[in-house]
Amino acid sequence: MKAVNVVKRFTCDELVELITAYLDDALDQPEREGVQVHLAACAGCGRHFEQFRATIDALGDPLPEKLPTDVRDRLMSAFRERHRP
Amino acid sequence: MGSFAGGGLPPDDVVVTALRAGDEAMFATLLDTWSGGMLRVARSYVSTDHSAEEVVQDTWLAVIGGIDGFEGRSSVKTWVYRILVNTAKKRGVRESRTLPWSAFEQDGVPVTEFGTGDGWKEAAAVWPSPEGEALASEVRRLIAEALGRLPPRQRIVITLRDVEGCTSDEVCEILEISAANQRVLLHRARTTVRGRLAGYFESVKQPE
Numbered sequence A: 001m002k003a004v005n006v007v008k009r010f011t012c013d014e015l016v017e018l019i020t021a022y023l024d025d026a027l028d029q030p031e032r033e034g035v036q037v038h039l040a041a042c043a044g045c046g047r048h049f050e051q052f053r054a055t056i057d058a059l060g061d062p063l064p065e066k067l068p069t070d071v072r073d074r075l076m077s078a079f080r081e082r083h084r085p
Numbered sequence B: 001m002g003s004f005a006g007g008g009l010p011p012d013d014v015v016v017t018a019l020r021a022g023d024e025a026m027f028a029t030l031l032d033t034w035s036g037g038m039l040r041v042a043r044s045y046v047s048t049d050h051s052a053e054e055v056v057q058d059t060w061l062a063v064i065g066g067i068d069g070f071e072g073r074s075s076v077k078t079w080v081y082r083i084l085v086n087t088a089k090k091r092g093v094r095e096s097r098t099l100p101w102s103a104f105e106q107d108g109v110p111v112t113e114f115g116t117g118d119g120w121k122e123a124a125a126v127w128p129s130p131e132g133e134a135l136a137s138e139v140r141r142l143i144a145e146a147l148g149r150l151p152p153r154q155r156i157v158i159t160l161r162d163v164e165g166c167t168s169d170e171v172c173e174i175l176e177i178s179a180a181n182q183r184v185l186l187h188r189a190r191t192t193v194r195g196r197l198a199g200y201f202e203s204v205k206q207p208e
């Protein structure tokens, strides 16, 4: 028996648990195709998937953070001290 | 994306050679490229801004002291982040804010948004794109709040992966966890944050 062309079938509850593995490309081929087939056919999971991706995008856009100037100055001096000839 | 994705740095061997030679401009570049992300990661372990700043400072001091002995078995950034995480863990334990790593196994309990009453299918509407500045800042605030409520291991993993842009391999190496474990923690964390955002978008939805 060849494993090629086998597509795994998932319920909606199973599918939503696989999204991270799917996005990380950690599924085998029948699973990956099963996810794709389900997402193409199921509007609810399709939207859920898009929201999941939108969440990941939003997480990657945080407010910028900076080290306070006094801490940065202290670290620059420490670096300089260490390498003083 | 945070520090890891912040491309512009030269290859590791160039960075290491420059640091060893006392190249101040290179050190300043690393400081300015990575410290913001390091502060966010430190906050997953300690309770105040001040503590987080001290953790980042102590990490950089350890980097300054340790660069001559760096063996290149990992990337520079992974090495720096490992020092950061270890420094932050020690500090967190001292503050009694965080539990010992082993006590986090409760993170493994499958708590998802499915348990909160509103089934995900009903809530699965199309979200508005956060174009407006007000919406974007509200989304950031919600996310920060949601991250703060996550179990510690989930918070650190989602912060490294999704906020700082580390790869799965990098996170596993920094935290010394398996890929499977990392994925479970990440998925739970993302599911919770998505649920929080869904709740918000549902509440502000315009009547049709």
Ligand SMILES: [Zn+2]
Residues within 6 Å of the ligand: A011, A012, A015, A038, A042, A044, A045, A046
């Ligand atoms: Zn479905």
